[in-house]
Amino acid sequence: MVTITDISKACGVSRATVSKALNGAPDIAPKTAARIREQAKALGYLPNATARALKVGRSYNIGVLFSDTTGGGITHEYFSQILESAKAEAERLGYDITFISKDLGAMSMDYYEHAKYRSCDGVIIASADFQDPAIIRLATSEIPTVTLDYTFDSRTSILSDNVRGMETLVRFVYENGHRRLAFIHGEMTSVTQKRIASFKKTCAALGITVPSEYIRPAVYHDPRSSGLATRAILELPERPTCIFYPDDLSFLGGMSELERHGIAVPRDMSVVGYDGIPLSQVLRPKLTTYRQGAEKMGTEAARLLIEQIEHPDTWLPQSVMAEGELLPGSTVRNIG
Amino acid sequence: MVTITDISKACGVSRATVSKALNGAPDIAPKTAARIREQAKALGYLPNATARALKVGRSYNIGVLFSDTTGGGITHEYFSQILESAKAEAERLGYDITFISKDLGAMSMDYYEHAKYRSCDGVIIASADFQDPAIIRLATSEIPTVTLDYTFDSRTSILSDNVRGMETLVRFVYENGHRRLAFIHGEMTSVTQKRIASFKKTCAALGITVPSEYIRPAVYHDPRSSGLATRAILELPERPTCIFYPDDLSFLGGMSELERHGIAVPRDMSVVGYDGIPLSQVLRPKLTTYRQGAEKMGTEAARLLIEQIEHPDTWLPQSVMAEGELLPGSTVRNIG
């Protein structure tokens, strides 16, 4: 491995001079700096991030946390989009990304300890159980954090516009003449609560009464569970004309169930999803859904985290709303 | 930050003693070691991976490389499954995962340099253009690597059983009475070449003649491009009875095109996909496809890489085949 010592010897200067020259310090003669840079290139010198991190107390490495237990793992398109855009933005700004988990090999540690162990300059909490004490410990620690879809007190967060999203969908469906709307929702997270509240509020505002049996629990990203919920809804004495699914993937489970009952979409039943993953737009029929601004969320999460890392004293916690958009699709029939 | 120095002071021993005690060295009296461990816990001591890495020359950090340009990004389910399982296995073995990219902020570096800069103990090359000189440099360097779906000379790799996969699919379709098979393939990578070769070979072995216009190029994971290829095939004077798609997602693009022509699957046209992502099994009709052993590939990649890192002298390069399986689905009609 080529170190600054090798360069200093080759150039006949001290290691300090080499370090300063490579970092563009002002007290190095231009000629010397040029000679040093030349030698560095010639010798194939690469800075050692580890050594630098040890000295300067900054690793230029940020942690990303995907809790494995919440089912919000990286294999879901919504999260992998966030991860990909966060990664791209972080790299653009000179930071690498490391996953943060509970327990590493034989060492048992929590998220906070893991982040410290790896000297992460900050952590993006992308998907987690926000009641988990280990998550709370990290999110209220001295380590800069940005959470997605949840806000801790005096902390920065990126929020998907769940309230507006649900409202947009309900209004769209309403404008297409629907008055009996059923809503299958995911596990009771804060996001789910927001969506349910917005669904109910918008319905109320539009003068729609939603019987309680029209609101059904299921599990996010689980076609089987949404299939069951769909069946329960179909067995009601009075069926809704439109079913809201917790997410696009869950819609597929509902779709199978509808088919089994000989119900065609959108002829006999209208449906809407949520997320707007690319897949939803290549399905036949094309799904009516609300696209969350996943890329923007990832990008903003990385950007704000790094800003916070680099200007800790002037930092003001903030919550950024990432706007999504309605993808009209063709699974809502106009029954006006 | 609590360091071994703090512990050494609190216990009235030297820092060396603390280090040895915490690492279970044999020349520390059990009583002393216990006292030190106790103090460490009481003070909330956390080892500093950075400092340790600098001294011992091992970072317990492995790089994962997803080339952004090849379209084989983390958002594709096949790759995100590999990533997730590799991550889980690496963590189980005490290693963290960091993404390796070209260029980091202002520094322009190639993959090899990035891996060195971060002192990665090894790198999993998950998705890349294997002709790219930057990839070749990394994969032939002194850094331990494991490549997925490609083998470099005297290097370890994990291979999806593309040859067997295609053969299985062709035979399955053949047994269902099909003799006119069209194949839409992805970009000309080594994987694609293997699949095409296996397709042709199996057809030949079964006595099927494949006209060259039945073999069409498209782009992986791109429904639009497979839609175009599908159209071209439908315009042929003699249509095939079954179309092979480059992957499950591409099938969706084909599906739209077929619908546009009033062709129902599998009534008027049989189709098969490739990959066997979870989505394919919740689609209606359920897709006939070949499930690649993505989780196993990720797990094995991490396991073998770490074995290679920990036993470099006795290491023998190897290629592990991760077996997949046929998912029969219902998009192939029996026309026997």
Place this chain on the structure above:
DNA sequence: TTTGAAAACTTAATCGATTAAGTACATTAT
């Protein structure tokens, strides 16, 4: 010619942990 300041370096400490080599003391063998 002297003084002062600016320019261009070097010295040495430091980040936190590891480890080869050394030391002190106790115990056992001869």
Place this chain on the structure above:
DNA sequence: ATAATGTACTTAATCGATTAAGTTTTCAAA
């Protein structure tokens, strides 16, 4: 009683880079 052995530590160097403080040289101003 002396040497040999072992146990339980400590000392000090080291990993690679950074940086405050110090030194030398150069050169312009007085």
